[in-house]
Amino acid sequence: MLELFKIALRNLIRYKRRTLLTSSLIAIGVLFVLVFIAASSSFKYLMIGQITDSMLGHLQVHKRGYMASIDSLPLTLNLSEKAEKKLEAAIKDISEIEAFSPRIKFGGMFSNFIETTNIRVNGVYPEKEIATIPLFLSRIKQGEKAIKKGEILIPELLASGLKVKLGDTVVVIATNQDGSVNGKQLEVGGIIESVTGPGGRDGYIHIEDAMEILRMEEMEISEVAIRLKDFSKLNKISSQLDSNLSQHLNKQGKQVFDVRTWEKLSPFYNIARMIDVMTIFIKLMLIAIVLVSIMNVMIMAVFERIREIGTIAAIGTMPEKILSLFLIEGFSLGVSGAVVGNLLAFLAIFLINIIKVTFNFGRQSGLVLTPSLKTGDILFVSAAVILVSVLAALQPAFKAARMEPVDALRHV
């Protein structure tokens, strides 16, 4: 076998320019695919991180039916204190859950006493909220990085629109569950970075202030955001929690709780899916490049060496060895292209990380792309390139192996 490798490699070296061009084409293909995968993954996970760690959390639990009416933030579909206790118990049973944050969400009016606009208010326990969405504090652009009683954090677009500054007194008015209206004066304690998506108009207050505005006598929760210790276990934990909560049924015999991962809560999931689909197409393009280039070069190799094939067949070389000889050539081209492509991709990604490429996403600017290669991607791309190289060499190799020596020797 080693001897066949030696002959195959020498044959590749014999046609230096052709081998170099084909290997380079494959290497460039591998380079682009790996850099694309690394960069798009970096973008995707950066965005997922931004969305989950600064707003949504990894998972959310609501009362069943709440999500269908999310636009109106219905107070009638809040979880009762009793239900919330059951939910907390189920959450605490799962050791992989790092933190959780109960929230009261409601829609209200925001006024600076001159102008009024609508606002979505989140009443939260500050410590629990920060533990669940640790990037939240980094969104506070002005003011102390905290959520205090009697204060409200408002999005910067709202602040600039109503010309509200830090320390100003504002009033939040909301309709309560019984239909009455109540308001509370709050001090602007912080201005937070607006985010792209449905959370862009969210203000934050202490949960006890929310209860006061809504005149709640008992705690009622709109949602519980959950953070996992390991994000990669998202689906597993989601299923586990859903299963743990499935025993709690309402009077109609239906499940009380509705567990959703971030994917079902953010429109960015569709963008993430689109990135995945684009990655598949890019991989298919690479396969096409490798297939065509290797097949072309191997057909040429067989055509140019017909007399040689005739000679080695005449002196008794078995057809399978002739087949192997050409398959090894295809394999070697694939391996060399994959190895060089991987090295170039490592170099390119290293350079991108040094240069620190930044990009803007919606209202967020200066996000730094930090591409990195996963072993799985490297192995998949390399294995695909090598496998396709061998498959592309198969047809020409079969042709060579099936050649009648007498015809091959006659070939001019």
Added chain:
Amino acid sequence: MSLITANNLSKIYRTGEIETQALKSLNFEIEPGSFISFIGPSGSGKTTLLNLIGCLDKPTSGTLKVADVLTSKLTRREAAAFRGKNLGFIFQDFNLIPVLTVYENVEYPLLIVQNIPAKERRNRVTSLLKTVGMMDQMNKFPDQISGGQKQRAAVARALVSNPKLVLADEPTANLDSKTAFMVIDIMRKMRDEYGVTFIFSTHDPKIVGEVETLFTLEDGKLTGRSNRKGGSHA
């Protein structure tokens, strides 16, 4: 006992509706250790006959026995194995493998075809390279040596697997007289030393003058056989 026996051996080539009878009911026997040549004008069937004897092609009718094997009945794989074990080939254009050195070319049949152990391979290749006077060229590639040297390397390759029979199609056609005689001498020496049968297909008078038996082919028919004392150039 004959090394080769041909009975009513015929070969017809068909191209569309046109039939060309290349060989017409040949009957002959060749003894082991012979040094013979088939001669005849172009198109007389010399190369076709050599291809049949060399199991590179199959007769249309008749039988051909080589080294006690009915080669006309061999499958493709059996024919390849038979060639590797029993036959050696020398070609007009030398047909050395360009990516292998002289040593590696001679070693090829032992390594790739017969899987002979390394030590025995080395001994047999070195011995033959010494015999054909190519030891000093053994690390050169075919494009670095002359035509005569190429043919000497090809002779060594044909003999390295200890074949019963070597088939040489116009082996001196691309060589000058001096080199041609040198190559013929080497082949005769090999025959004398190892008892290998050499069959040539040629119309080169240099070979014609050297062989011991001459078969004449005309229009696919054997028209003559003459036994003679070879080695006239000496």
